[in-house]
Amino acid sequence: MTDPRPEPDDLRAALAAGDESAFRDLLERLGPRLHRAATRLLGSRTDADDAVQEVFVSLVRSRDRLIEVKSVSSYAFVVLYRMGARLQKARQRQPGLLGNLEDQAAPSVGPTDFDEEMLNRAVQSLPGEQREVVVMRTDGGLTFAEISELTGVNSNTVASRYRYALEKLREELKTKTC
């Protein structure tokens, strides 16, 4: 069944004009995916809530730019990534921008799908550099080239990290399901 809500890119003009109902539509369209990506990146529901709120405030402030961006969705995830990176830097976590989340409290995410929750936890256990590539690609839909530009890392390195991340997730999920 197709989603009746408008695609994010179809909302550009209304968003740029400051139409609040367009932002509501965008939140309903992108919100769940953004929130999941934020949870996977930051490892905390509270942080994920704050991150989503900040992303939308940032989108409002830069709404004039939304007319020109290639993809509104990708732009939102780029903003999320940068926000998450700033948050993590403020917490002085190493290595990578996101660092490891092993010492953080388990997120109180509330998905109804057991597999999804298991997946989220598995992603959170990845090293920061791999985690950010996985989230930006699977949740954000960014290409390796876009992730490369975002992180400042060579696109081949990005692709390698992605592959290693998926392999690690496979091992993690095999362990949990056995």
Added chain:
Amino acid sequence: MLDPINLPEELREIEADLSREPSAEISQELHAKVMSSVHETIDRERHAAASRRSKTRHLWLPLSMVSLATAACVALIVARFIDQKPNRWRLSHLDPAPVAQQYANEDESGADDANEDNAGEDLFQDDSSLPTIQHYRLALSESPADWEALVDRELDMFQELGGDSQPIRWRQGTSSLQDD
């Protein structure tokens, strides 16, 4: 796929699971919080823009008044400057030509007595700055008839004002007043 990567089947399945649409919507509390922030931000920016426009509009009135006042002052100064220029050629300076021409061109039949009297007063008010007869000679050197007419008229006016009734030597070309 955004950019193909050679992944084994197992990893593609995990990738697909990761990319699936989230099963849960965001909480109503988060929804309300986000929309409230959106509304506040838009509202704040619109007020700021309206305030900037209002300030600019309010600046126009005093600025335009200052410009008008400045333009008026400049115009007054220029007009004053232009107005002062003809004073250089008044009788108080030693250039008799315009005055001589004035008398020469005046229509005797239609001349206003009052104007003549006023003209005479202009002539005799300040003796020290009056041009000498030599100046008039120079001015009218090409028209002796006009010169004679001018001298006669001036003599008449001089006498009307109580001046010496004796003929004045300068008729004969001297530059000082002498009794006959």
